[in-house]
């Protein structure tokens with residue numbers, strides 16, 4: 001009975017859901033540098049305040065990127081029930097990545113076309129944020145006497161590591177297990193999939209050293225770029241095959257990410273790139289520095305110390321045989337893999353709701369890249385956390401990003417049923 005009423009209450013809000021998503025997309029919260037966080041938090045404060053939530057806006061002062069021009073604002077909205085009970089928290093990041101090239105729609109127009117809403121952030125993840133708000137509002141109408149609490153947060157900087165967003169809030173105690181018992185992150189993982197966690201990541205910089213000299217007499221110097229060439233060759237010869245052989249039992253999607261991976265994110269060496277518009281010629285020099293940034297994704301079966309040691313061993317191996325080879329390796333940051341158990345309460349409840357709404361069993365997946373679950377797990381010490389939301393992951397960060405309206409409606413129903421099950425004596 002409650003299920004049918006919740007579904008009807010969501011359907012009745014379809015236009016509201018569309019408008020809400022459009023208005024969120026129309027606030028261009030591009031990160032970096034981290035624009036318009038205050039504006040989107042104020043928008044959410046007004047919206048959720050009308051729905052009876054107590055809203056708290058928090059600026060993550062002093063976190064990476066926080067400044068007078070680009071303050072890191074976050075909002076946490078909480079609505080208490082009539083009696084004590086669990087708190088269900090929906091966490092969405094409000095930032096979006098740069099627009100990039102190749103759009104045929106206005107990236108911040110929020111245009112509706114053939115059942116889809118287009119725009120940067122529509123899929124990742126303003127559509128999910130809107131679905132969770134609609135789910136909560138419909139639930140409050142149908143089950144006004146619920147027990148426990150609902151929280152909805154809009155947080156900064158997920159696209160750049162989440163330090164000014166969820167990490168900061170977790171440090172302030174917002175995700176302590178005595179305050180919040182269930183966390184759902186509406187990232188775009190598809191409406192019929194439950195994302196249990198993510199692989200680990202280690203970022204580092206490797207620099208090779210050389211000696212500058214005149215480019216007409218390179219034998220008088222020592223080329224850091226040639227040394228880096230040796231590093232890249234060794235990676236191809238030994239490191240990539242080694243990583244390809246490491247497979248995980250985590251249900252990572254897509255299939256290619258079920259192993260360890262390494263991306264060389266950037267390479268820089270020798271003379272800097274000329275300024276745009278510069279019309280001169282290069283000067284003849286031997287490069288005395290060359291640097292690569294690596295992005296190594298690792299598995300729950302791997303140990304981060306061993307992940308690092310593999311790279312050091314490879315570099316030491318080159319040093320032992322290559323004259324003049326010197327290197328330096330600098331850790332940038334790392335995140336441990338995380339995976340919530342399949343029988344955790346939030347997993348079982350969302351799975352049951354997916355079965356009711358979509359008449360099928362959910363798929364359980366693990367994300368190839370990290371998202372804010374890492375901070376909720378590590379800093380907040382809260383294990384009962386998943387990502388679940390509308391949208392197709394592959395569309396994130398692409399031109400002409402979109403989210404399907406029917407998918408948002410369906411996942412809002414799943415979220416509302418989940419609230420009923422967790423906060424209303426087994427729902428209906």
Ligand SMILES: [Zn+2]
Pocket residue numbers: 093124125158187188371
């Ligand atoms: Zn996202």
